[in-house]
Amino acid sequence: MRRTVAVIGGGPAGLMAGRLLARDHPAWEVTVYERLAPDDTYGFGVGLTPAVLAAVEGVTPDLHHELLAASASFHSAKFELFGETVELPSYHAGAISRARMLQILIEAARADGVDVQIGAGATLSDVSACDLVIAADGVSSTVRAELAAELGASEELGRGLFIWCGAEIELEGTIFMPVRTPAGTFVAHAYPYADGRATFVIESDPETVERAGCLTSEFSHEGDSDEATLEYLSAAFSELLGGGAFDGNRSRWMHFRTVRCTHWHHDNVVVLGDAAATAHPTLGSGTKLALEAAIGLAAAMRDIGDEPPASRLAEFERRERPGVEQIQDRARRSQLWWESFPSRLGLSPARIAFAYMSRAGAVSLAGLHETAPALTAMAVADYAGVTPADVPSEGLEQWVLQHAGAGNGGAPHDRAAELAVELDDPWGPEAQTLIERIPAGNGAGPSVLLTGAATRGALLDRLAFGERIRGELGACVTVACEEQQLPDAVDGLVAGRADLVRVAEQ
Numbered sequence: 014m015r016r017t018v019a020v021i022g023g024g025p026a027g028l029m030a031g032r033l034l035a036r037d038h039p040a041w042e043v044t045v046y047e048r049l050a051p052d053d054t055y056g057f058g059v060g061l062t063p064a065v066l067a068a069v070e071g072v073t074p075d076l077h078h079e080l081l082a083a084s085a086s087f088h089s090a091k092f093e094l095f096g097e098t099v100e101l102p103s104y105h106a107g108a109i110s111r112a113r114m115l116q117i118l119i120e121a122a123r124a125d126g127v128d129v130q131i132g133a134g135a136t137l138s139d140v141s142a143c144d145l146v147i148a149a150d151g152v153s154s155t156v157r158a159e160l161a162a163e164l165g166a167s168e169e170l171g172r173g174l175f176i177w178c179g180a181e182i183e184l185e186g187t188i189f190m191p192v193r194t195p196a197g198t199f200v201a202h203a204y205p206y207a208d209g210r211a212t213f214v215i216e217s218d219p220e221t222v223e224r225a226g227c228l229t230s231e232f233s234h235e236g237d238s239d240e241a242t243l244e245y246l247s248a249a250f251s252e253l254l255g256g257g258a259f260d261g262n263r264s265r266w267m268h269f270r271t272v273r274c275t276h277w278h279h280d281n282v283v284v285l286g287d288a289a290a291t292a293h294p295t296l297g298s299g300t301k302l303a304l305e306a307a308i309g310l311a312a313a314m315r316d317i318g319d320e321p322p323a324s325r326l327a328e329f330e331r332r333e334r335p336g337v338e339q340i341q342d343r344a345r346r347s348q349l350w351w352e353s354f355p356s357r358l359g360l361s362p363a364r365i366a367f368a369y370m371s372r373a374g375a376v377s378l379a380g381l382h383e384t385a386p387a388l389t390a391m392a393v394a395d396y397a398g399v400t401p402a403d404v405p406s407e408g409l410e411q412w413v414l415q416h417a418g419a420g421n422g423g424a425p426h427d428r429a430a431e432l433a434v435e436l437d438d439p440w441g442p443e444a445q446t447l448i449e450r451i452p453a454g455n456g457a458g459p460s461v462l463l464t465g466a467a468t469r470g471a472l473l474d475r476l477a478f479g480e481r482i483r484g485e486l487g488a489c490v491t492v493a494c495e496e497q498q499l500p501d502a503v504d505g506l507v508a509g510r511a512d513l514v515r516v517a518e519q
């Protein structure tokens with residue numbers, strides 16, 4: 014049956030959705046409106062994880078083949094920490110030039126009969142008469158703004174600042190590298206995406222960026238990059254760049270915007286990709302969320318027969334929302350971890366690497382020990398103040414618990430001040446108020462027992478708060494948890510988020 018579908022925005026979400034719908038429903042007329050040409054697009058390389066490539070392969074093997082052929086794949090990741098290198102094990106990832114990915118998606122969409130109109134901006138009122146309107150118009154979605162009340166849309170600005178840039182540099186794999194400048198710390202995450210090219214996301218805090226004199230740039234054109242910042246950062250990272258320079262493409266300092274919508278659809282309109290939900294770039298999931306949402310939307314439309322497409326939007330949301338919310342939760346933890354990164358530079362390199370791996374609650378010590386025993390042994394040895402040879406290969410969690418408090422003269426928790434922690438943002442101002450309630454320690458830092466709800470999320474928040482007060486107050490932190498949550502507590506001990514653990518009495 015003939016149907017009309019308008020897609021506003023030709024990023025990965027819109028192009029993939031348009032293409033799959035046109036392919037699966039030859040009688041549907043699908044139009045994608047994109048205001049920019051692929052060469053004008055922002056960004057450099059975008060991450061394509063094995064998981065998202067597998068999802069693409071499942072629905073469109075030909076496209077998977079093309080994307081893979083145009084991607085760089087790499088199998089290493091390392092922290093460069095002021096002269097010390099820590100390799101992260103079993104790391105497999107890929108990346109592709111954003112412009113090249115969009116060209117491939119445009120060609121695939123056109124081959125399946127999608128009318129892709131490049132250089133054509135569209136508004137909701139232009140297309141609202143269509144049977145289905147897909148708003149894939151990115152993080153600054155005007156459709157989401159127009160339907161903000163109906164969609165329950167919200168935006169949250171990150172505390173930190175970040176900037177995307179690129180460089181002509183041959184990287185073997187992903188690199189995480191902080192540098193200290195007289196103004197403060199900048200951290201780069203870099204990965205290769207084509208021969209001799211790498212993408213960088215560089216993060217810092219507003220005070221450091223201001224001290225560096227990088228917040229005063231003025232732009233005369235929408236597409237200008239912040240050249241003063243690129244010059245400053247090129248000098249700061251000159252060792253990594255081998256004397257080269259960062260280049261920009263609409264590269265400016267930004268506060269990350271976390272977009273959430275309590276509803277993804279209203280009448281015949283559905284928001285997709287960044288327009289509906291964003292995830293901090295340190296999780297490397299923006300393009301993944303966009304492509305997976307498109308795949309999910311197409312799946313919800315399969316076998317639709319004569320039903321109107323809008324009738325399937327509730328089912329689409331029901332199926333896709335839990336996965337997206339899980340990614341957003343991990344991305345939030347990752348964002349908070351990176352925003353507070355300079356505070357944990359006192360940890361040993363191996364513990365920083367483990368803290369990074371476990372930052373979002375997705376990788377555990379036990380899990381990592383299976384694939385990276387040398388790294389876990391080093392991190393655990395540094396935690397317990399022994400050598401890696403003293404760390405057992407079996408029964409690691411129990412051993413970590415037995416060594417809790419080693420090296421810091423851990424105070425017994427029955428003398429600790431008890432604090433109930435219920436915080437979404439353990440590094441934020443609400444947490445600051447809680448910190449002010451902690452009684453001063455007797456000579457050494459205070460001894461604090463952190464209690465709270467029994468959910469896993471609440472425990473991870475408690476542990477993050479524990480890390481903050483260990484760093485800021487020199488506190489000896491005991492974290493309360495349930496018996497079955499001991500693996501998370503063990504991760505927290507090794508990652509420097511707690512000194513001791515107390516298991517709640519059943």
Ligand SMILES: Cc1cc2nc3c(=O)[nH]c(=O)nc-3n(C[C@H](O)[C@H](O)[C@H](O)COP(=O)(O)OP(=O)(O)OC[C@H]3O[C@@H](n4cnc5c(N)ncnc54)[C@H](O)[C@@H]3O)c2cc1C
Binds near residue numbers: 054055134150155
């Ligand atoms: C400045 C910036 C740089 C980025 N750089 C990188 C990077 O280097 N690496 C990386 O992995 N990720 C990067 N990202 C994140 C990543 O690109 C997104 O998470 C991902 O592309 C989301 O896909 P999407 O299709 O939902 O939205 P987008 O890719 O943002 O696509 C939305 C599209 O809609 C178009 N559009 C908007 N309004 C209209 C309209 N009214 N009419 C027609 N078209 C419209 C836009 O031009 C855009 O092409 C960057 C994001 C931003 C904001």
